[in-house]
């Protein structure tokens with residue numbers, strides 16, 4: 347049984363579904379808003395790091411020689427590489443890696459691209475969305491390391507095991523059981539993406555609350571957030587994406603097991619929420635950070651996660667680099683907002699977002715994987 351109600355917000359669109367054990371979903375309202383079928387999923391395939399360029403092509407055998415621009419030991423037999431043909435990845439496997447050239451064989455269903463491959467085209471390591479990134483080793487940095495990419499400050503989150511979800515007696519059923527999950531290290535936005543940062547990449551500012559470009563961007567759909575990540579990545583040579591839910595909670599907790607990252611009860615020094623926000627968003631970083639140096643993980647705006655939402659996902663899941671289900675109707679949102687009560691801004695609280703919905707409560711922050719740096 348789906349246990350949620352739609353929450354109409356001060357702006358157009360249904361964005362949040364608040365989890366409550368007493369009401370049924372207003373399905374008709376949600377479906378009307380979603381428009382999901384037309385949305386492509388190509389944004390889940392991420393650009394891999396550049397490995398070299400096409401040096402020679404043997405069209406009869408399907409073999410391509412790549413001139414390698416990386417250390418020989420980074421390319422192994424069987425590694426998948428690709429070059430782009432009309433925006434699509436023509437995937438091949440390394441069959442004979444040497445010092446500076448690598449012999450590759452194009453994969454069966456990609457042979458149709460062979461005639462379009464030209465000498466000099468750049469070749470990349472194939473990182474097929476979440477799966478390959480999850481298996482690949484992440485570069486490690488010291489905890490607290492920081493860097494700035496394209497004007498966005500990133501903090502290194504070292505990864506490790508943690509207890510995800512709420513203990514018995516705290517939170518909703520969808521937060522139970524609390525269970526051990528291990529996440530790999532990654533870089534995360536120190537702040538929510540601001541209106542200034544969003545506009546610099548996307549050329550528009552859809553936010554309801556304006557007045558300061560350091561306010562978090564709002565009124566962004568999950569797809570808008572994906573587009574931002576893609577354009578930002580292309581512009582700045584990284585593979586930015588939204589956090590996975592497990593990464594988000596690991597980062598928010600910062601080693602804590604309490605309801606909030608500052609302790610077991612409300613402390614208004616740490617968050618903008620329904621009781622102290624004055625019914626508006628605030629410039630990012632105005633409250634105290636958590637142990638990782640992240641600001642506004644609780645409150646200000648909800649933050650889109652990559653994952654599809656499944657209320658039972660914690661009951662049967664892999665313990666390492668937990669990802670959401672492969673399909674679904676809603677996306678996970680985390681952290682609560684300027685509008686929400688103290689219950690919804692807990693570290694374990696799992697919000698449910700219509701991926702096509704917009705809300706003045708809804709923004710995001712980015713993650714940059716430490717894989718393939």
Ligand SMILES: [Ca+2]
Pocket residue numbers: 538642643644645646647648649681682
């Ligand atoms: Ca937030």
